[in-house]
Amino acid sequence: MSAGLTGGVGAFVEWRRVAAVLAMAAPPLLALPLFVSEFTAHVLAISAYYVILAASWNMLAGFTGQFSLAQHGFAALGAYTSGLLVYHLQTPLWVSIPGGVLTTALGGLLLGLLVLKMRTIYLSIATWAFAETLRITLSAAYEFTRGDLGLSVPSLYGHVRPVVYYYTFLAVAALCLLFIHVMLKSPIGYFMRAVRDDPMRAQSLAVDITRVKLFAFVASSAMAGLGGALYAHYVLTLTPSIVDFSEMARIIVMVVIGGLGSFIAPIIGAPPVYALNTWLAAWGEWSMVAFAAIVIGLMRAYPAGLAGLISAVWGRRRSGKSFL
Secondary structure: OOHHHHOOOOOOOOHHHHHHHHHHHHHHHHHHHHHOOHHHHHHHHHHHHHHHHHHHHHHHHHOOOOOOOOHHHHHHHHHHHHHHHHHHHOOOHHHHHHHHHHHHHHHHHHHHHHOOOOOHHHHHHHHHHHHHHHHHHHHHOHHHHOHHHOEEOOOOOOOOOHHHHHHHHHHHHHHHHHHHHHHHHOHHHHHHHHHHHOHHHHHHOOOOHHHHHHHHHHHHHHHHHHHHHHHHHHHOEEOHHHHOHHHHHHHHHHHHHHOOOOOOHHHHHHHHHHHHHHHHHHHOOHHHHHHHHHHHHHHHHOOOHHHHHHHHHHHHHHHOOOOO
């Protein structure tokens, strides 16, 4: 990566504001699982996991304009890499989890190189084909991956108490969000948004769009792989179902509900969407009908998502007008 691309990283970040936000958000988030049931703590833990995936995809699609449909595939790749290293080679977790992150970063680089010239629907189809190929491979190579029988992996802490994993996913999500915030405030963040808005004009202004796209693919893939690797050692059994397209659809809905291209989209989109999915599961097949109706209603009212709704409410309050 050239000096012009990565130079000034962190120089334009208002660290005092970051520290203030963390100081306000940390106490309630840390205390929350202490006052809820174990099942609710589990829902919170998985919600934090989806914040990681949603944030990584938002960085790629929302800020760089690369509408990939392979984010769930990279999470699965990180999960299976860590799980297979432990299952076949008995590697310790401090080796297998970084191995999963490295594998997904390399996978993101290779996929980024393959789809470098593609845009819009062609990029989406190519990345979806990658994820489907991975799903089929995981199912077909059952002698190695255990396929639909399930790959058993050890837990991260020797137990599966959800409160501890909630803190783990929360810390990793915070680090990923901090990394994205720093990137967006650095020159590469401006280059990413330039590539999203008008790649031809960005290239005419000497922006190296090839390196910007590859950076976004590698960084977002590595974050998804890290989340997937940690998820594997929480759920303990891996099956190819984690690469079902429904997982990618869930990530997209989380980001779009939050507000595509908004930094806070994964934070305000992932937890309520996953919690709503969990609550509606009791309705059986009707759950998807109810969920779709809620999503359609919100998107019709506020196409910018919850971030747009918050911005509208805040703007009305500052102007002294009634929101209604």
